[in-house]
Amino acid sequence: MIADLDLLFRGGAIGLLVLAAVVFARAPASLPSRFGLALTSCTVVGTLAGLPHAPTAFDPLLDLSASAAIPLFWLFARAWFDDAFRPTRVDLGLSAAFLCCTLYASLQGRGWVAPIAGLDVAVYLGGMAFAIHAQWLAWRNQQGDLVEARRQARTIFVVSIGLIILWLLGSEIVGRATGAFALSRIAAAAGLFMGALAITALLFGLRHPEIFPQPASGIPTGDAAPARAPVPDPLDPSLEQSLARMMTEERAYRDPDLTIGMIAVRVATPEYRVRRHINGGLGYRNVSDYLNAHRIAEVRSALADPAQADVPILTIAMDAGFGSLVMFNRVFKDRLGETPSAFRRRHLES
Known part of the structure; x- marks a missing residue:
């Protein structure tokens, strides 16, 4: 029964994530659509890796792909809600450091490298920090957003993802405290499904050409004016x-x-x-x-x-x-x- 529920939630999450990936792939080429496509792809791989299977030498790479979804979510949220966002060296450095830590933790869990005390906790807290920071940035810039559909999506995004984070955190804490790892695993799969449902519902409930910035016709040089969306007749x-x-x-x-x-x-x-x-x-x-x-x-x-x-x-x-x-x-x-x-x-x- 427990295994069936886990498979059901993960299968549903995979289906929703594939739909979201299609939306990102068909959206105008932009930084948020590329980050979104990479995010959904890595999450699908991580979800598949969570299904029961025989251990292989490629498992650490699958774990790494799943962990990459965390900094990708951070970058995606910032790019989606801030048209001026461009990843800096600090952003890429933090993402790379997190992935290195998660890879080592995966190898450590399999006994392939020397253990580092507290590394699992550090990775967990780092992932939470990425998610919370993305939430804060999405909420902070809400008033300055002029795209009405995207501005409304910020509230849904912050509330839904925030509740899912609390859900995952609570299930992890309960699982570690009680030793009920099977129930914790089902709760995590349910949280993954709800997260995929929230993102997909947002994407399908909005007008995609409006929420994603249009690609510029070229890089402005000299006295060129910045590229903007096509301007209709003034409204007033x-x-x-x-x-x-x-x-x-x-x-x-x-x-x-x-x-x-x-x-x-x-x-x-x-x-x-x-x-x-x-x-x-x-x-x-x-x-x-x-x-x-x-x-x-x-x-x-x-x-x-x-x-x-x-x-x-x-x-x-x-x-x-x-x-x-x-x-x-x-x-x-x-x-x-x-x-x-x-x-x-x-x-x-x-």
Whole structure:
């Protein structure tokens, strides 16, 4: 009976994960769709490895594939809910370190290497840290997300995955405390099934071209403008005039703490209409992109102005509303394909 339930949950999870993999494979080519495809593929392999089978020399590699789903989930959630996310060396280093630890723990469990005390606990806590951090980031950036379907998905994502994490943690603790490893295994399989169901339900309940960023036509270079979604006719001409006056005349974007709620108050328009206009009418997927477009325009003008050749780049960036030099440099290079100093040098020399 126990074995049948375990097989039932794992089989259902595999079916749902395959459906999710198809969605990711057919979605527009983007960082979240690639991470999602890798995540579902590794989870399928790990689920298959959890089925009863004769031990083989390849089992550690199967365990490694299953463990890779944890940092991939971390990267997928960050890429899905943050269009500007790009994995850094620190992100890749943490993921690689976690995988090395899980591989050693797998070899240790089979008696193939010298044991390290507490390694299993460290791996378990590391996996929980990845999952909780992904949840926190998804919730933290919710207000700035202008894609309505994706913004609603954040709440479902955080609540459902959070409950599943608690479920898995509780089942693991109960299994270790009572020695009922068979029941703990079934509970873990049920948690895996619920996680696969949550992700798949989110994907099939949303409009895929909207929740995944569209691929850019090319890497911006020189004075090229950043690629955005196709822009339809403005939804509200009066609101467009108010926003344009607020940004071009009042230069409200210079406030680094400006939020969508503050914008709505200043233009005396309900927040949902402002969100819909900036996203559906202007083509921006989050508030920071909208504000940074105006900030970069001011910075470009200042850097190309011979009269401001002696003004430090940091001063220009801070005056334009960027909260930090690191953020400014990243946004500038992403949008224009070169560093601010190279941009200034090229324009002043010409």
